[in-house]
Amino acid sequence: MNAYDLRLHGGRVFLHGAGLTTADVLVGDGRIAGIVDPAAPADAAETVELKGATVLPGAIDPHVHLGKDIRVPRDREDAERETASAVAGGVTSMLVYLMSADPYDQVHHAARAAMESGAHTDFGFHFVLGTDEHVRAVPDYVRELGVSSFKFFMNFRGDEGAYLGMPGNDDGFMYDLLGTTADAGAMVNPHPENIEIVWRLRKDQPDESQGPLHAWHQTRPPLVEAEAEQRVAYLAAATGASAYAVHTSSAAGLDVMRMQRTAYPHLYVETCTHYLTLTTASACGVYGKVNPPLRPSSDREALWAGLADGSVDTVGSDHNARHRSFKEKDIWSASAGFPGTGVMLPLTLGEGLRRGVPLERLVHATSTRAAKLFGLYPRKGVIRVGSDADLAVVDLDGENVIAADRQYSAAAYTPWEGHTTDVRVLHTLVRGRFAVRDGLLGDDPRGVYLHRERSGATALAAAGREETA
Ligand SMILES: [Zn+2]
Known part of the structure; x- marks a missing residue:
């Protein structure tokens, strides 16, 4: 009987407070059981040579839509393929939006069963x-x-959400929701757009002279987002709620949240890979x-x-797996959204490092912060003894097309077809098991x-207590 199941030898391990550190990671029972000097003796059933590769906390994608109608994952295929995409990109946990007008007890039960039948990531x-x-x-x-x-x-x-089976709501509904979630220790994740201005x-x-994406941007300009963020942030402060602005796309939206946060702290900002790496001028078109x-480059x-x-605070993918046939139309009738969970970590990390953003901040935004905000820390989002062995082992000087x-x-399809990044995912471990090994997908999703x-x-308060404990 070996003391440990696995030893990851010779990597550079990201440790909070210390940064990249030459160390070996020992795994036992799905958890990180030790972080030791590479020369230290340890009796492990298997040792994997990392040859200087970088070991990061597995990425956490806080924004995913699954299922053929993007409302709920319904079967093994819905779970399996998209989470395969995720682990291939170093994501080890994802948070999936379920969407229904029915009470959620049954919906939750069925979606959980579908995911348990074939998800490569935790969820x-x-x-x-x-x-x-x-x-x-x-x-x-x-x-x-x-x-x-x-x-x-x-x-x-009105009937703006009818295509997804959702009834219309109003600011009274939002006010009730904010107060109720505050009392329950929960958070509201508003999709902030003022649809009345869009109408x-x-x-x-429409002015299509600068291409279809620019025309689309002009029908839903940043002020539409910023006004809605302003409103929900103000009402969150008034009700004591936590509010997390999903997929912030613009300088104006970010500025509003920054300003509101100086007066009231429980406001959080998510952006997405695409707002960091694509613009209205990108070659992906529709x-x-x-x-x-997508916005002009100044917003990016x-x-x-x-x-x-x-x-x-966080980077998510807003992944959605509708087939490309829904996209191959003009800008006005094509469906909105695209797949992205598989590129979230490589593109954010690669582009961030190229721009001189410290690795610490990139790890925070792609993993640690989401773990803390969504009640998963310190089980997830950090490499430390006792945490789940959720790891993304990456080559930072690789080539990834x-x-x-x-x-x-x-x-x-992917809107990033042909984009290159220096970040290549070598191995992805979910609770100590290889979901991806040497770039190859495992066949036993659990x-x-x-x-x-x-x-x-x-x-966040609970995470803070953990940190000082
Ligand atoms: Zn979304």
């Missing part, structure tokens, strides 16, 4: 709330189902249609500055459900 859920019954059930969702973060679409007014702008003749839209630069100075045929996703009873301010 948790956020619920999209749309009815008063949902809001009343929040305390039960938190305690019994372990879901403590709740999205609602500020843009689902008005749609009446103008494949890059998404809401909020502002988001990088926000990531570097800490005003951006992004191509849809290596992404596993059922979407069968992701488990992550029960999370706190998010936002209460989760």
